[in-house]
Amino acid sequence: MSIDRIQKAAVIGAGSMGHQISMLCALGGFETYLQDIDETSLRKAREQLEHHMDRWISKGKLTTEKKEAAFAKLHMTTSLEEAAENTDIVIEAVLEKLDVKQEVFAKLDKLVPAHTILATNSSTIVNSKIAAFTSRPEKVLNMHFFYPPLVMDCVEVVMSDQTSKETAETAMAFCERIGRTGVLLEKEIYGFIANRLLFALSKEAMFLYENGYADFKEIDLIAKKALSHPLGPFEIADLSGIDVGYYANMQLFQETGDPNDKPAKIVEEKVKAGHLGRKTGRGWYEYTKEGAL
Ligand SMILES: NC(=O)c1ccc[n+]([C@@H]2O[C@H](COP(=O)([O-])OP(=O)(O)OC[C@H]3O[C@@H](n4cnc5c(N)ncnc54)[C@H](O)[C@@H]3O)[C@@H](O)[C@H]2O)c1
Structure with a gap:
């Protein structure tokens, strides 16, 4: 057509x-x-x-x-x-x-x-x-x-x-x-291009956060100041919806069965608590109508 x-x-x-x-x-x-x-x-x-x-x-x-x-x-x-x-x-x-x-x-x-x-x-x-x-x-x-x-x-x-x-x-x-x-x-692959790049970054950011190498705010700050990213990986998660990332990860885990692909525990807790990011006013950060607190 x-x-x-x-x-x-x-x-x-x-x-x-x-x-x-x-x-x-x-x-x-x-x-x-x-x-x-x-x-x-x-x-x-x-x-x-x-x-x-x-x-x-x-x-x-x-x-x-x-x-x-x-x-x-x-x-x-x-x-x-x-x-x-x-x-x-x-x-x-x-x-x-x-x-x-x-x-x-x-x-x-x-x-x-x-x-x-x-x-x-x-x-x-x-x-x-x-x-x-x-x-x-x-x-x-x-x-x-x-x-x-x-x-x-x-x-x-x-x-x-x-x-x-x-x-x-x-x-x-x-x-x-x-x-x-x-x-x-022309050739399909799980996550396509942009999200595969983003997943790699987010996975590493979560590893660093969960293992206490830096707080999520510092990780975001470094991504912005040192890598010239307009938003840090945690800010992106809040923007697109923590639940969206969670379900995407669950889908990947179901496909691969690799425990490394499982969503992080803290992400699961946020989804269960309904802290989904900007759309609910709270995710990694807290938001007012004007922006992040
Ligand atoms: N949020 C993002 O950053 C983003 C970016 C790109 C792609 N996506 C994809 O877009 C899709 C939607 O994401 P979203 O963030 O808009 O989700 P969302 O949760 O904001 O909205 C989903 C909507 O679908 C409706 N819905 C649920 N089941 C339905 C059904 N059977 N028939 C009709 N409506 C139904 C819900 O009522 C809700 O309004 C997902 O596949 C997501 O992966 C999201």
Whole structure:
């Protein structure tokens, strides 16, 4: 399917990632349906997007007319059927659990037209594991956006050995239409590129912290001052959600069975306590509305 045939996009999951991806699609001129099983997530999504777009207007990055045009194209629903009906591309952004994603894809496969591309925004999971639950593995791929999608200009577009070239080309063209730089990876690997690099850094940071070589604040400070990283590894965990990293690690551990791949105990404790980072006001650091305390 060529990019010119894409008119309607559906984004499944209205959390940290999904709501902003849906805004990019609507700003890119696509009729967009944002679906979530949780009504509250959708309400929060709309409030946050109104806030972001108003800030863009005050900074001169967007006109009021363009904002209104985009919101006219953005529909929110709890019905998967409504989101899937006649859609040309789906970007799934539900939580990072393989069985949940497989179930969503199996349902979508039955609801969307035969030509529709099904993409997953998973941070780590290769699409072939999900495509196996559909009847269209050639139309399934990863489109991995980065947090926050309204700011971060990169999407890893990852093919499995069953993804067709045409699907990958259309996904790359879609990225261009929504103002994002797509980077095509023709061979899939767990975690793709960015997160594999980040995992290596985070794992070492956790080792140093857990063994008392430095406090997490010092580790972040050194990463920023000595390596010129804009954020330290613990700050990144808070930004993207400690639970997101935890589930990604659990997934890796299930795949490899290597105890070294298990999430750190302190991370598990934070997830159990609901201290998930910026989104809950507390993670490694504590946050007010203005920023880290
Ligand atoms: N947070 C990040 O930094 C980041 C970056 C890149 C990719 N990702 C990936 O994006 C995906 C979503 O992450 P997030 O941080 O937005 O998570 P999140 O927890 O903020 O949001 C997930 C949303 O999915 C909804 N949901 C759960 N099950 C559903 C279902 N069956 N159908 C519809 N909606 C459902 C939840 O109600 C919630 O609103 C994950 O796969 C994650 O790995 C996250």
